Amino acid sequence: MAKWTIDSAHSEVGFKVKHLMINNVRGNFKTFSGEAETEGDDFKTAKVSFQAEINSIDTGNEQRDGHLKSAEFFNAETYPELKFSSTSFSGNKMTGDLTFLNVTKSVTLDVDFGGTAKDPWGNHKAGFTVTGKINRKDWGLNWNAALEAGGVLVGEEVSLTAEVQLLKQA
Numbered sequence: 001m002a003k004w005t006i007d008s009a010h011s012e013v014g015f016k017v018k019h020l021m022i023n024n025v026r027g028n029f030k031t032f033s034g035e036a037e038t039e040g041d042d043f044k045t046a047k048v049s050f051q052a053e054i055n056s057i058d059t060g061n062e063q064r065d066g067h068l069k070s071a072e073f074f075n076a077e078t079y080p081e082l083k084f085s086s087t088s089f090s091g092n093k094m095t096g097d098l099t100f101l102n103v104t105k106s107v108t109l110d111v112d113f114g115g116t117a118k119d120p121w122g123n124h125k126a127g128f129t130v131t132g133k134i135n136r137k138d139w140g141l142n143w144n145a146a147l148e149a150g151g152v153l154v155g156e157e158v159s160l161t162a163e164v165q166l167l168k169q170a
Contacts, residue, residue, distance in 0.1 A: 018155030
């Protein structure tokens with residue numbers, strides 16, 4: 001059994017959501033960790049776990065970040081972490097339990113395996129691009145505001161994206 005951990009210096013975890021029904025606002029989590037257990041270097045058998053600190057959310061706007069951390073959205077004081085734990089992985093689709101706000105739902109994410117390589121220091125690395133979509137209301141993220149011209153301020157669908165580099169543990 002091989003153990004891999006996320007190399008956070010070479011990984012990103014982000015999201016985007018419609019704002020004013022006209023464009024997307026992007027954000028990411030600055031503090032996260034995760035690991036995978038595999039049979040050797042075969043990731044089709046991988047068991048994956050991931051955690052992100054809600055207080056590390058960053059959209060490039062301090063006021064918006066504060067609102068997202070508040071009880072109207074993620075309620076970071078009561079629920080400080082977002083968690084994912086895989087239940088199956090086919091090589092290009094990963095299904096697992098996504099938990100935040102004390103709600104757990106099954107999600108399926110698309111996974112693009114970029115390959116493996118050794119870095120200049122002899123570390124064995126593996127790279128992945130992970131994407132998916134969720135409806136934020138499924139987890140109780142219901143806050144919104146109606147727009148005068150129709151529609152709502154914040155879209156329900158959230159696109160998830162992660163560029164993940166894993167480091168094989170000795």
